Amino acid sequence: MQFQRIVTGKIKSDLYYDLIELFSGLFLAGFLGMHLIFESSIIAGKKVFNNLSQTLDENYLALAGISLVVVVFFIHFLTAGRRIPTRCKEQKIIWHHTGRLRHLNTWAWVLQIITGIIILILGSIHMWVVVTDRPIKAETSALRIQSGYLWFYVILLLLSVVHAGIGIYRQFIKWGWFPRKPLGYVIGFISIFFILLGFTALFTFLRAGGL
Amino acid sequence: MKNRELTLNIFRYDPNIPGREPYMQPYSLQETEGMTIFIALNQIRENQDPSLKFDFVCRAAICGSCGMLVNGRPRLACKTLTRDLPEVITLMPLPVFKLIGDLSVDTGSWFRQLSIKTGAWVHSDKSFNPNCQEERMSNETALKIYEAERCIECGCCIAGCATANIRDDFLGAAGLYKIARFMVDPRDERPEEKYFDVVSSEEGVFGCLGLMACEDNCPMELPLQVQLAYVRRKMALIGFRV
Numbered sequence: 202m203q204f205q206r207i208v209t210g211k212i213k214s215d216l217y218y219d220l221i222e223l224f225s226g227l228f229l230a231g232f233l234g235m236h237l238i239f240e241s242s243i244i245a246g247k248k249v250f251n252n253l254s255q256t257l258d259e260n261y262l263a264l265a266g267i268s269l270v271v272v273v274f275f276i277h278f279l280t281a282g283r284r285i286p287t288r289c290k291e292q293k294i295i296w297h298h299t300g301r302l303r304h305l306n307t308w309a310w311v312l313q314i315i316t317g318i319i320i321l322i323l324g325s326i327h328m329w330v331v332v333t334d335r336p337i338k339a340e341t342s343a344l345r346i347q348s349g350y351l352w353f354y355v356i357l358l359l360l361s362v363v364h365a366g367i368g369i370y371r372q373f374i375k376w377g378w379f380p381r382k383p384l385g386y387v388i389g390f391i392s393i394f395f396i397l398l399g400f401t402a403l404f405t406f407l408r409a410g411g412l
Numbered sequence: 413m414k415n416r417e418l419t420l421n422i423f424r425y426d427p428n429i430p431g432r433e434p435y436m437q438p439y440s441l442q443e444t445e446g447m448t449i450f451i452a453l454n455q456i457r458e459n460q461d462p463s464l465k466f467d468f469v470c471r472a473a474i475c476g477s478c479g480m481l482v483n484g485r486p487r488l489a490c491k492t493l494t495r496d497l498p499e500v501i502t503l504m505p506l507p508v509f510k511l512i513g514d515l516s517v518d519t520g521s522w523f524r525q526l527s528i529k530t531g532a533w534v535h536s537d538k539s540f541n542p543n544c545q546e547e548r549m550s551n552e553t554a555l556k557i558y559e560a561e562r563c564i565e566c567g568c569c570i571a572g573c574a575t576a577n578i579r580d581d582f583l584g585a586a587g588l589y590k591i592a593r594f595m596v597d598p599r600d601e602r603p604e605e606k607y608f609d610v611v612s613s614e615e616g617v618f619g620c621l622g623l624m625a626c627e628d629n630c631p632m633e634l635p636l637q638v639q640l641a642y643v644r645r646k647m648a649l650i651g652f653r654v
């Protein structure tokens with residue numbers, strides 16, 4: 202070993218970074234699922250949605266949850282983002298490589314980087330809007346969606362679910378927690394479910410006339 | 413099947429000639445029964461272009477010297493049948509390894525570096541006593557080691573790996589597979605921290621992004637995902653212990 206490595210001792214940062222990336226990612230994916238399920242309570246009616254939101258608010262769950270998510274969101278960006286090839290030369294190599302190889306999982310990774318970067322921007326905007334417009338009410342949400350924000354949410358929904366799906370798939374593969382093939386199907390199935398759920402909720406908001 | 417007229421687009425480049433730019437050169441030849449890329453290349457070299465550089469030794473998927481990109485994917489030329497490919501075939505050298513010329517790359521130095529870096533030999537303080545009986549090993553362990561020794565070091569996993577393509581110091585699947593072989597070997601007396609030093613960084617298992625292009629392109633169909641995950645879990649455990 203070289204001098205500089207001996208004097209700096211055992212560095213476990215790569216292990217810790219990897220674990221933080223893993224757990225922050227799992228947390229965010231879990232949150233995304235909960236978020237979509239809670240949000241789709243609008244399908245059962247405006248009352249149910251507002252009651253749910255109020256309960257969460259009264260117990261300070263909304264406040265705690267949102268703050269935690271904001272923090273974890275950026276932690277995840279910092280740890281997972283360290284893997285993004287940042288130098289021009291590297292990016293060029295990756296494009297060449299991916300184009301030549303025509304390998305599904307490698308493409309999925311490229312897609313995950315792209316979705317991740319867009320989510321960083323759109324997600325930040327989304328969080329900002331929600332935090333400054335609290336408490337969450339069916340009326341305000343519907344108004345937002347009806348006033349032209351629909352596309353914003355459609356894109357954010359698709360990107361988030363795809364990003365989370367690929368992320369979970371890759372983590373399970375890396376740690377060897379589940380066989381590859383069935384894992385792909387299970388995650389694909391769950392992702393489609395959440396996308397449909399999210400679309401139904403958005404559609405309900407859009408249709409919620411006379412609010 | 414009708415024998416087809418194949419076109420092989422081959423990457424040509426000689427790094428030893430200054431000012432020479434790389435280019436693709438097309439060759440046509442008649443497909444024959446059971447033709448492999450190995451056979452096709454030899455025919456081209458014999459009948460059309462003796463200057464074409466490529467490597468072969470065993471032509472039976474044992475020595476691992478004929479790895480190249482066949483239509484963009486890392487393959488053993490001697491194991492790849494032309495009948496599984498379209499009429500137009502592109503051949504390029506494996507990335508990551510030093511290019512000797514045309515399709516020939518130097519995987520040897522890369523793997524030698526890897527062996528040195530990972531200490532790929534049985535580390536033991538025991539002295540050998542020729543009068544003693546050999547220490548026994550359970551059949552199960554022996555089989556595990558055997559499985560981990562099946563790598564022929566062709567470099568296809570390394571060439572397919574996105575990380576290895578941008579990080580010269582990345583051990584890649586072949587390297588981590590090698591380490592796993594010594595981790596299961598009871599004769600290797602290396603303490604756990606020693607492995608941790610070698611593999612538990614971004615150069616090692618934590619640099620792996622889990623893209624599995626290694627496993628999907630391994631000509632020996634080695635269970636790379638399972639082994640890589642094993643090393644990763646083991647390193648995480650050791651990491652919390654040391």
Ligand code: FES
Pocket residue numbers: 467468469470471472473474475476477478479488489490491
């Ligand atoms: S020539 Fe030995 S593996 Fe192809």
